[in-house]
Amino acid sequence: MNAEREGRPTRKPTLGALLLGSMPFLAICFSVPLWDRIHPMILGLPFNLFWLILWIPLTTACMWGAYQRERRAESIAARSRKDEAR
Amino acid sequence: MSASAVALLVMAAVVGFGAAIGFLAGARRKMDLEQWAVAGRGFGTVLVWLLMAGEGYTTFTLLGASGWAYSRGGPALYILAYISLAYVASFFFLPQLWEIGRKHKLQTESDFFEKRYTSKRLAAFVSLVGIVFLVPYVDLQLTGLGDIVRVASFGGIDKTAAMVIAAVVVAAFVFASGIRAVAWMSILKDALLLGAAVAVGIGVPYAYFHGIGPMFAELVRTHPRHLVMPGSTKNLGHSWFVSTVILNALGAFMWPHLFAASFTAKSSDVVRRNAVFMPLYTITFPLVFFAGFAALLLVPGLHNGDLSLLTMARRTFPAWFLGVIGGAGALTAMVPAAMLILTAAALFAKNFFRPLFAPAMSEDSVARLAKLMVAVVTGVALYFSIHGSRTLVGLLLLGYDGVTQFFPGVILGLYWKRVNRVAVWSGLVAGVAAVAFLVLSGRDPIAGMNAGFVALCLNFVIVGVVSLLTRAERNGFESADEADAAVKATGGAGA
Numbered sequence: 001m002n003a004e005r006e007g008r009p010t011r012k013p014t015l016g017a018l019l020l021g022s023m024p025f026l027a028i029c030f031s032v033p034l035w036d037r038i039h040p041m042i043l044g045l046p047f048n049l050f051w052l053i054l055w056i057p058l059t060t061a062c063m064w065g066a067y068q069r070e071r072r073a074e075s076i077a078a079r080s081r082k083d084e085a086r
Numbered sequence: 087m088s089a090s091a092v093a094l095l096v097m098a099a100v101v102g103f104g105a106a107i108g109f110l111a112g113a114r115r116k117m118d119l120e121q122w123a124v125a126g127r128g129f130g131t132v133l134v135w136l137l138m139a140g141e142g143y144t145t146f147t148l149l150g151a152s153g154w155a156y157s158r159g160g161p162a163l164y165i166l167a168y169i170s171l172a173y174v175a176s177f178f179f180l181p182q183l184w185e186i187g188r189k190h191k192l193q194t195e196s197d198f199f200e201k202r203y204t205s206k207r208l209a210a211f212v213s214l215v216g217i218v219f220l221v222p223y224v225d226l227q228l229t230g231l232g233d234i235v236r237v238a239s240f241g242g243i244d245k246t247a248a249m250v251i252a253a254v255v256v257a258a259f260v261f262a263s264g265i266r267a268v269a270w271m272s273i274l275k276d277a278l279l280l281g282a283a284v285a286v287g288i289g290v291p292y293a294y295f296h297g298i299g300p301m302f303a304e305l306v307r308t309h310p311r312h313l314v315m316p317g318s319t320k321n322l323g324h325s326w327f328v329s330t331v332i333l334n335a336l337g338a339f340m341w342p343h344l345f346a347a348s349f350t351a352k353s354s355d356v357v358r359r360n361a362v363f364m365p366l367y368t369i370t371f372p373l374v375f376f377a378g379f380a381a382l383l384l385v386p387g388l389h390n391g392d393l394s395l396l397t398m399a400r401r402t403f404p405a406w407f408l409g410v411i412g413g414a415g416a417l418t419a420m421v422p423a424a425m426l427i428l429t430a431a432a433l434f435a436k437n438f439f440r441p442l443f444a445p446a447m448s449e450d451s452v453a454r455l456a457k458l459m460v461a462v463v464t465g466v467a468l469y470f471s472i473h474g475s476r477t478l479v480g481l482l483l484l485g486y487d488g489v490t491q492f493f494p495g496v497i498l499g500l501y502w503k504r505v506n507r508v509a510v511w512s513g514l515v516a517g518v519a520a521v522a523f524l525v526l527s528g529r530d531p532i533a534g535m536n537a538g539f540v541a542l543c544l545n546f547v548i549v550g551v552v553s554l555l556t557r558a559e560r561n562g563f564e565s566a567d568e569a570d571a572a573v574k575a576t577g578g579a580g581a
Binding site: 010011012013017018021024025028029030032033036037038041043044045046048049052053055056057059060062063064066067070071 | 303314358
């Protein structure tokens with residue numbers, strides 16, 4: 001199992017995974033002037049706090065999508081390595 | 087029995103139970119460096135999750151976060167934002183690091199620098215910088231623990247005594263069980279921490295305001311500007327938020343103890359899956375914020391905002407429950423402290439002392455020296471916690487600024503062929519120097535941005551420019567692969 005890995009450079013993450021990973025960055029970092037406000041208060045929470053709490057599960061959802069894409073890319077890479085070996 | 091005695095007894099029971107788990111975790115195993123530092127790379131998703139949570143969620147979670155909500159307000163949201171994003175960022179490099187780590191038998195962050203850039207000196211420098219920032223972090227845990235025990239025991243135990251006892255216990259189980267102790271103790275610690283956060287974060291607002299909504303309504307009425315940035319600060323606005331969140335998200339796994347924790351996983355898939363689910367754990371932070379906000383309304387004007395959560399807990403709950411919270415808080419300090427101490431000791435023995443002073447040292451002697459260093463590191467940290475007096479978050483921010491300067495060397499080392507030793511050296515030295523200058527001369531934030539972020543940008547530019555201007559070098563990992571292949575081809579040793 002180790003042998004087939006040798007000499008292989010580190011595989012870069014797929015574009016799809018990178019796009020999905022950039023969504024939480026957009027939503028909870030770069031867009032701060034848009035959501036850093038008190039009103040409208042939702043579920044009794046100031047909007048900024050509500051927004052960040054909302055993005056806890058949404059972040060995991062995005063990363064689950066990214067995970068699926070990475071898994072697919074890994075198995076494709078593994079298959080092509082096997083073909084080469086033949 | 088007095089309230090103080092009840093709280094103390096419960097607290098001692100919790101800590102004693104945790105320490106027993108720690109000692110048992112490593113029992114009947116031969117503790118060579120591979121077992122001691124990376125648990126033989128055998129942890130599954132659950133243990134890696136617990137280990138990462140155990141290390142990442144420190145006394146800062148409990149005290150610092152509520153302290154920020156209490157004294158600074160809106161800017162505290164950076165904590166909630168950066169932790170999720172740190173896991174998002176780690177998704178894109180930790181699994182790759184794990185693969186390399188297994189193939190090249192890496193145990194520490196410095197090992198990565200040594201092998202990638204074929205430079206023992208660079209690795210020794212990385213270790214030195216790492217240790218310099220790890221020790222204040224241990225310090226932070228001990229100071230937090232001292233505060234927790236003092237408040238939770240109604241002043242029954244002196245802060246210094248609590249710190250000394252905890253430090254001795256931590257050093258002992260790290261010595262005996264290595265990283266396994268940390269992982270297994272985290273089970274108890276995380277369960278208690280989550281319970282304490284729910285109880286305090288929901289219990290306190292309900293007890294005094296009949297709910298979280300009414301509490302915020304009251305805050306909006308009395309402190310309308312506190313809840314948005316810059317809150318009750320002058321200069322922690324939106325550009326500070328963005329720069330700090332990016333800095334910390336990229337820097338979190340540059341902490342040598344978190345970097346190395348990923349090596350304990352049994353596959354890169356375990357690391358990747360962890361990055362997906364870890365953000366869910368940040369749900370403790372809003373709860374801790376609630377306690378800080380409630381304290382602002384009920385006990386304004388505390389000298390030390392970091393004590394706001396404990397002060398509220400003491401006002402609200404019976405003594406035995408305060409003991410549970412105190413015990414959870416004490417473990418929350420001890421578990422990460424254990425990992426920090428272990429990492430600093432391993433870095434010193436393996437990546438600093440041996441290559442520079444005793445190249446002929448055997449693996450067994452390195453393991454022995456590392457264990458000896460556990461006592462030294464603990465002693466130094468303890469000395470500083472007893473004699474030093476800086477606030478919790480200030481130290482943490484300096485540490486984050488510092489360790490994040492490793493990021494360009496790591497990420498470019500993984501993904502960019504051109505990057506070389508000279509470039510990484512130059513960027514790292516410039517970055518660390520810039521951080522030290524800006525922060526120590528009181529220029530943080532600079533132009534509204536986090537000084538560490540400015541230093542990181544400088545670092546990246548220097549690494550990029552120097553790499554392009556200097557001769558390309560072989561990637562140390564590839565050279566090592568070829569050397570292996572050559573050995574195999576000649577039917578050489580080790581087969």
